[in-house]
Amino acid sequence: MASEEGQDVKAYTSQDYTLVFCRRPSQTPTAxxxxxxxxxxxxxxxxxxxGFGGKIEEGESVEQAARRELLEESGVIANSLQRIGYLVFKLTDIAKIMHVHVFQTFEFTNEAVETEEMLPQWxxxxxxxxxxMWMDDAYWLPLLLEHKQFIGRFEYEDEDTIVDYSIREVGRL
Known part of the structure; x- marks a missing residue:
């Protein structure tokens, strides 16, 4: 690693990911x-x-990757997807930048099932x-729940420590 004014300069890797949230109406009038x-x-x-998601594979669109990851991790098939957010995470302890495309769906088939990677629960x-959950979820998930589109940036010092962030609602992604 090169040194700049006495500090180590890390070479960060960067990758795109998807994250999908299935939502459904209340099952009873009071629920x-x-x-x-x-x-x-x-x-x-x-x-x-x-939520359910992961890396975008070569040759896949963001939406194709979101559908594939949801199916692989939960057994659920998304009949439609709504792009609701875009998040950038800088993970300084592992020198990684994650670009996360966030979706929600209200139209899906199959009941969620446990897989090797995930245990689903409503x-x-x-x-x-x-x-x-990840600490950042408390900042942006309420926007998703209110059907508001958003863009956010979070810098983690380690898995449990956010050192900087910004989040804003946008009219359109």
Missing amino acids: SKQILLGMKKRGFGVGKWN YAEDSIPYTN
């Missing part, structure tokens, strides 16, 4: 709307609740387990 989250069972983010939208 809340629901969102499908998955508990990550292995790899990056293990032990955290999140949550009432007013009972989301933010304390067991």
Whole structure:
């Protein structure tokens, strides 16, 4: 690593990812709307609740990757997808930049099933387990729940520490 004014300069890797949230109306007149989250069972983010997604493979569009990852991680087929957000994460401890394309769907088939990577569970939208999720989710997920499009940037010092962020609602992505 080169040194600039006495500080190490890291070479960051950068990659595009998708993240999909399935949502459904309340099941009874008194119940809340629901969102499908998955508990990550292995790899990056293990032990955290999140949406379903992953890397975009060569030759895939962002939407194709979102559909594929949702199916692979939950068994759910998205009949339609709405692009709702775009997030950039700078992970300084592992020198990585992640560009995340966030989608939601209300139209899908198949019941969610456990896979090698994720354990799916429906949550009432007013009972989301933010304390067991990535810290940044509390900043932008409420915008998604209100159907507001957003752009955000988060810098993590390590997996549990946000050192800087910005989030803003946008009229269109």
